[in-house]
Amino acid sequence: MAESSTGGETKVSYPYLSANQWNGIRASLKQSVPKTIDVDWVIAKLDTTQKSAQNVLPQLKALGIVDADGRPSDLIPDLRDDDTYAAACQRIVERVYADGLRNAYSESDADPVKVAAWFARNAGTGDVMSRNQAKLYLLLLGGELPSADDTSAQPKPRKKSATPASTARQRPAADSKPRSQEGAESRVAPPTPPAPSGGSGVSPSLHIDMQIHISADAGDAQIEAIFKSMAKHLYGR
Template sequence: MANGNASFPKIAAASWWKLRDLFKQKVPAIVTPTYLVSTLSMSEASAKSNLIGPFKKIGIIDGDGKPTDRAYDWRDDQKYKAVCENLIEDYYPQEIKDIFHSPDTDLQQLTNWFMSHARCGEPAAKMYARFYILLLKADPSEAEEATGKKKTIKKASVKPKQKEVKTVKKLEAEVSESDPSIQTPVTPIPAHAAQPVQTVLNNAPELHINIQLHISPESSAEQIDKIFESMAKHLKDFNK
């Protein structure tokens, strides 16, 4: 257990989840810096200080880098919560467990606690705090976001609800009763727009033309006859 001027576990959440995902696929015989460099695309120095050291500290791998029984429980979703609880019990003093026991604990207050008890700067204390909160949450579903394996939701084709279909049919029936000549589409429309084409043509407005002629009194009878003859010739097909 860590007490006083001590160092607590600090592991970045992304590395925690990505390595766990690798263990879920296949537990390696031994975790080496080159294994981490190849699988997590990190430098060898970073692998040694940020993963191998901390994972040895919390008992996921032993002193030789071999996975322990805890590693097998850690990768199991059903046992993951128990592993997190055991890590808190084994590596943190009772004081922090009494004060900060909820996943929604204030990050800054927790950081201040680690700065005081680990005698470290704020950046390191914040890493301690974030990892402690990760253990408090003990939620394996958080791995989906960290490893880029979010569940995809298939979009179903949009279908009208049964209630909406009944409502539309009811409206269609009401419109049809009020005017049998209306051919109701999916949604009610104005009666004049729904009438059959033949009905619209039969009700087309009639065209009336009034023609006024101004004939000079000096025109002869022969000239007047020619005027009417010409009118008859040009207007005889007007109504066809």
């Protein structure tokens, strides 16, 4: 909690971090504790922009994790240890948040809308900021270890969705025929030759399927010539 005075009015500000940012910072500290936590360290560990890191660093100082000179505080060893993590979170809650908030909302399953309204009234923050402040407060109040999916310091790369063009290139050739040629297939099965006389009456039969693909720009004369040629060679007409 930080206090500033403007025109005789004291303004109280509270930290805000998303759950991903908080869990990412803790996961990085579990790996190693740097001598100094600065903007460059936040950029590298959260894989974020300079502007975002410049917003995160003051929140770490407000939470008492980093001192004014950027040095890690005495809270970090307990935050890193799973067995003492909940106690460290409780220390932060008691150091940072007002008695009025902790008395009114002492359980982590409190209504976040009502908690956000408390921040809006008492810290003078807007709707979005007060919701973020409430989420961090309830996260710390719960003191629950992050799940396995939340322990990665680096965000997972997002999968690129296939564009319509790339999807079309991946289709099988059979599916990529122009619509103008659909229905231009002809199956011709020549008559089965009669069985030879004097035999057993059983002879092998031959069945031929033919597919004819006619270009969409073919004229009537070309189409007529194709079918005349088929009749001539297949039926002797």
